[in-house]
Amino acid sequence: xxxxxxxxxxxxxxxxxxxxxxxxxxxxxxxxxxxxxxxxxxxxxxxxxxxxxxxxxxxxxxxxxxxxxxxxxxxxxxxxxxxxxxxxxxxxxxxxxxxxxxxxxxxxxxxxxxxxxxxxxxxxxxxxxxxxxxxxxxxxxxxxxxxxxxxxxxxxxxxxxxxxxxxxxxxxxxxxxxxxxxxxxxxxxxxxxxxxxxxxxxxxxxxxxxxxxxxxxxxxxxxxxxxxxxxxxxxxxxxxxxxxxxxxxxxxxxxxxxxxxxxxxxxxxxxxxxxxxxxxxxxxxxxxxxxxxxxxxxxxxxxxxxxxxxxxxxxxxxxxxxxxxxxxxxxxxxxxxxxxxxxxxxxxxxxxxxxxxxxxxxxxxxxxxxxxxxxxxxxxxxxxxxxxxxxxxxxxxxxxxxxxxxxxxxxxxxxxxxxxxxxxxxxxxxxxxxxxxxxxxxxxxxxxxxxxxxxxxxxxxxxxxxxxxxxxxxxxxxxxxxxxxxxxxxxxxxxxxxxxxxxxxxxxxxxxxxxxxxxxxxxxxxxxxxxxxxxxxxxxxxxxxxxxxxxxxxxxxxxxxxxxxxxxxxxxxxxxxxxxxxxxxxxxxxxxxxxxxxxxxxxxxxxx
Amino acid sequence: xxxxxxxxxxxxxxxxxxxxxxxxxxxxxxxxxxxxxxxxxxxxxxxxxxxxxxxxxxxxxxxxxxxxxxxxxxxxxxxxxxxxxxxxxxxxxxxxxxxxxxxxxxxxxxxxxxxxxxxxxxxxxxxxxxxxxxxxxxxxxxxxxxxxxxxxxxxxxxxxxxxxxxxxxxxxxxxxxxxxxxxxxxxxxxxxxxxxxxxxxxxxxxxxxxxxxxxxxxxxxxxxxxxxxxxxxxxxxxxxxxxxxxxxxxxxxxxxxxxxxxxxxxxxxxxxxxxxxxxxxxxxxxxxxxxxxxxxxxxxxxxxxxxxx
Numbered sequence: 077x078x079x080x081x082x083x084x085x086x087x088x089x090x091x092x093x094x095x096x097x098x099x100x101x102x103x104x105x106x107x108x109x110x111x112x113x114x115x116x117x118x119x120x121x122x123x124x125x126x127x128x129x130x131x132x133x134x135x136x137x138x139x140x141x142x143x144x145x146x147x148x149x150x151x152x153x154x155x156x157x158x159x160x161x162x163x164x165x166x167x168x169x170x171x172x173x174x175x176x177x178x179x180x181x182x183x184x185x186x187x188x189x190x191x192x193x194x195x196x197x198x199x200x201x202x203x204x205x206x207x208x209x210x211x212x213x214x215x216x217x218x219x220x221x222x223x224x225x226x227x228x229x230x231x232x233x234x235x236x237x238x239x240x241x242x243x244x245x246x247x248x249x250x251x252x253x254x255x256x257x258x259x260x261x262x263x264x265x266x267x268x269x270x271x272x273x274x275x276x277x278x279x280x281x282x283x284x285x286x287x288x289x290x291x292x293x294x295x296x297x298x299x300x301x302x303x304x305x306x307x308x309x310x311x312x313x314x315x316x317x318x319x320x321x322x323x324x325x326x327x328x329x330x331x332x333x334x335x336x337x338x339x340x341x342x343x344x345x346x347x348x349x350x351x352x353x354x355x356x357x358x359x360x361x362x363x364x365x366x367x368x369x370x371x372x373x374x375x376x377x378x379x380x381x382x383x384x385x386x387x388x389x390x391x392x393x394x395x396x397x398x399x400x401x402x403x404x405x406x407x408x409x410x411x412x413x414x415x416x417x418x419x420x421x422x423x424x425x426x427x428x429x430x431x432x433x434x435x436x437x438x439x440x441x442x443x444x445x446x447x448x449x450x451x452x453x454x455x456x457x458x459x460x461x462x463x464x465x466x467x468x469x470x471x472x473x474x475x476x477x478x479x480x481x482x483x484x485x486x487x488x489x490x491x492x493x494x495x496x497x498x499x500x501x502x503x504x505x506x507x508x509x510x511x512x513x514x515x516x517x518x519x520x521x522x523x524x525x526x527x528x529x530x531x532x533x534x535x536x537x538x539x540x541x542x543x544x545x546x547x548x549x550x551x552x553x554x555x556x557x558x559x560x561x562x563x564x565x566x567x568x569x570x571x572x573x574x575x576x577x578x579x580x581x582x583x584x585x586x587x588x589x590x591x592x593x594x595x596x597x598x599x600x601x602x603x604x605x606x607x608x609x610x611x612x613x614x615x616x617x618x619x620x621x622x623x624x625x626x627x628x629x630x631x632x633x634x635x636x637x638x639x640x641x642x643x644x645x646x647x648x649x650x651x652x653x654x655x656x657x658x659x660x661x662x663x664x665x666x667x668x669x670x671x672x673x674x675x676x677x678x679x680x681x682x683x684x
Numbered sequence: 685x686x687x688x689x690x691x692x693x694x695x696x697x698x699x700x701x702x703x704x705x706x707x708x709x710x711x712x713x714x715x716x717x718x719x720x721x722x723x724x725x726x727x728x729x730x731x732x733x734x735x736x737x738x739x740x741x742x743x744x745x746x747x748x749x750x751x752x753x754x755x756x757x758x759x760x761x762x763x764x765x766x767x768x769x770x771x772x773x774x775x776x777x778x779x780x781x782x783x784x785x786x787x788x789x790x791x792x793x794x795x796x797x798x799x800x801x802x803x804x805x806x807x808x809x810x811x812x813x814x815x816x817x818x819x820x821x822x823x824x825x826x827x828x829x830x831x832x833x834x835x836x837x838x839x840x841x842x843x844x845x846x847x848x849x850x851x852x853x854x855x856x857x858x859x860x861x862x863x864x865x866x867x868x869x870x871x872x873x874x875x876x877x878x879x880x881x882x883x884x885x886x887x888x889x890x891x892x893x894x895x896x897x898x899x900x901x902x903x904x905x906x907x908x909x910x911x912x913x914x915x916x917x918x919x920x921x922x923x924x925x926x927x928x929x930x931x932x933x934x935x936x937x938x939x940x941x942x943x944x945x946x947x948x949x950x951x952x953x954x955x956x957x958x959x960x961x962x963x964x965x966x967x968x969x970x971x972x973x974x975x976x977x978x979x980x981x982x983x984x985x986x987x988x989x990x991x992x993x
Contacts, residue, residue, distance in 0.1 A: 516885065531893075576888070
């Protein structure tokens with residue numbers, strides 16, 4: 077008998093313009109000890125599914141299902157009170173994406189760990205405490221007994237996520253739901269947490285639902301994968317089967333949109349269009365609008381489930397073979413190795429940036445060396461990747477080069493001129509930034525046209541000329557010109573990032589500094605932006621400094637790599653060498669931590 | 685959808701708009717659209733608008749002159765009390781002036797002072813707040829010190845002392861209430877500016893060579909405007925009450941100018957026998973201030989729906 081059985085679960089949310097069908101007739105089963113991965117881009121309904129199982133949906137949400145059973149219990153008819161006492165937290169545990177906000181900052185770790193167990197009367201305070209210490213030890217928190225008295229702010233993000241896992245395990249749940257448990261963490265920490273979850277599952281025999289936007293992460297740790305899109309389950313099967321023989325065009329497109337760490341560099345496959353909100357129950361294939369294989373009957377009726385071997389099914393009318401025929405992207409040109417004689421565009425010499433902090437008005441000064449004696453040079457036409465985890469000083473270094481903050485020591489030269497004596501507008505013509513978060517990089521009160529044309533306005537370019545150039549830039553970054561008068565609130569994340577790129581490019585700068593340009597975006601959107609950046613590099617001979625923690629992005633774009641650790645350069649060299657034969661331990665660690673697919677995947681297999 | 689089938693887009697030479705260009709609602713338009721559905725805002729704004737119209741057209745609305753004394757008709761009760769007359773709808777005061785006419789003209793004083801003082805406070809508070817929030821460092825430290833000092837002073841007492849030394853007049857009262865009522869603007873705009881300044885679009889503007897002045901005007905102030913309007917309506921109510929208090933204490937508006945605070949002061953001796961002398965101007969104050977606050981509450985909900993509790 078399966079542990080969890082979900083039959084035709086639907087969730088709809090009240091929004092100002094009607095009902096948003098977030099999840100539509102979703103069915104799945106989960107056996108004891110089994111791990112199911114639910115994969116989808118933002119807005120696919122994967123989190124809503126989890127929240128519906130936990131009865132944590134936002135107010136105004138309506139749930140309906142034909143069946144929702146856990147073992148012998150019918151979760152549909154259970155009262156809220158009984159659910160809270162017997163299921164929530166005790167039989168189903170949950171960990172969330174954001175470890176920084178999922179612990180209460182004013183209570184100690186110990187109190188938060190033991191609270192639920194004691195309140196539900198499962199344990200007395202002493203046994204609860206003992207169990208909490210054991211669990212903290214198990215999840216890898218050093219000196220657990222002392223940590224019980226600490227507060228969340230005294231721990232790092234990775235440690236907090238470990239505490240959250242310990243908390244979810246306090247009552248020995250039969251099912252653990254992990255909603256993007258590692259998205260907010262550094263790569264190396266990500267790998268550790270995923271490993272910990274896999275170990276715990278083996279030890280305790282609990283079942284797990286892992287929700288993620290990252291197919292690679294999911295495929296490594298789960299037995300089965302369910303692919304969601306537009307609130308519907310499109311494909312479901314064993315992880316190896318889904319990855320090796322994806323039966324739905326959406327899964328195939330997603331797989332090909334993910335950049336790889338090795339193999340020849342190709343243009344990434346992209347999925348045109350954006351995820352549409354389902355304002356009515358779907359009557360046709362939800363993916364039809366964006367599907368490369370769309371046929372007339374896709375838009376008239378919901379495709380049936382085609383069941384293949386071992387219960388691997390897809391909701392698609394295509395025969396298997398068709399999906400396998402998805403073309404590989406064209407090869408990108410090999411990076412020109414002959415860049416040594418080109419002009420030096422960025423020359424950063426011995427940059428040190430020290431932040432001084434005072435704990436109180438009269439307290440002692442504390443120094444933080446964000447960047448410690450880093451030298452960096454980038455030649456014309458070259459793309460250099462600055463790799464490091466949070467706290468490595470990579471963003472600080474970028475801001476020093478952009479002239480946004482002053483270095484404590486050292487100097488920056490752009491095209492041979494010292495940045496210190498340069499006029500702001502001259503510097504702006506040379507170097508432009510693209511930031512990580514497309515939601516904070518655009519002024520919410522300005523239209524797209526105003527945002528793109530603003531750098532021109534600052535140079536005193538006339539209104540019609542500004543408008544002409546803004547339209548031209550929108551063409552270059554492939555934004556439809558009908559969005560000229562839209563405000564950022566009308567745009568999707570990918571569209572916003574294109575506006576930011578257009579704004580940076582409008583004055584035709586020589587150097588582009590991209591600070592994690594795609595890490596806030598969905599996989600399919602990331603592919604579009606990475607392709608766009610590759611095109612811009614080729615078309616405009618741009619020099620690019622790209623800051624990232626993602627080795628696959630490095631492989632996709634960079635000629636040369638500089639690895640930063642705690643403000644210092646630990647390794648530097650051509651991308652092909654650093655990615656394949658890293659000389660430093662830390663670089664190797666970063667490479668190993670990066671999630672990747674097994675060797676038997678079509679992405680590499682069909683390339684031959 | 686307005687997908688046009690024209691093959692050659694017609695470009696408007698001035699705006700560069702083509703027929704297929706979408707012109708979606710701006711954040712401001714969306715807020716205005718929400719305003720029409722917010723009951724509190726409707727009521728508050730409606731009353732406030734009505735009172736502003738009363739203030740503007742006071743000479744045409746008032747049945748008598750607010751200054752015309754008539755000792756034989758002194759201390760007449762309102763029409764619904766025994767002894768009242770339709771001639772003097774709301775009765776007369778201790779020197780026989782028509783109470784209704786004085787209340788109508790009092791609207792002028794209250795609204796002038798409210799708008800004037802709230803505007804002066806806005807200019808001082810927003811300027812200091814944006815500068816402190818944007819530049820930080822010693823600018824922030826000095827502005828914060830001025831703020832702490834201001835908050836430590838007993839406002840009404842200081843206002844009384846100042847009016848006493850400078851001499852009472854409408855302009856002096858406006859300036860003094862305004863000069864003392866900027867703290868709320870400062871606190872809010874300072875922290876909001878600090879937040880906006882840390883966002884990437886400000887960094888992007890700096891990277892494209894914008895000066896602090898251009899950033900403040902083009903990037904920061906538009907994002908503060910909704911917050912500032914909300915504070916303005918609250919300060920409007922506070923300034924109106926401050927004027928009434930000063931006038932009541934005899935250092936605000938001077939007789940014979942009709943001011944609601946002054947009328948309460950004049951009527952307080954006879955409060956137990958002729959309560960309407962105090963209740964009527966008190967009611968007017970209450971309605972005006974509550975209308976301003978309702979409008980402020982509504983504006984807050986409308987402009988930042990996520991902060992609605």
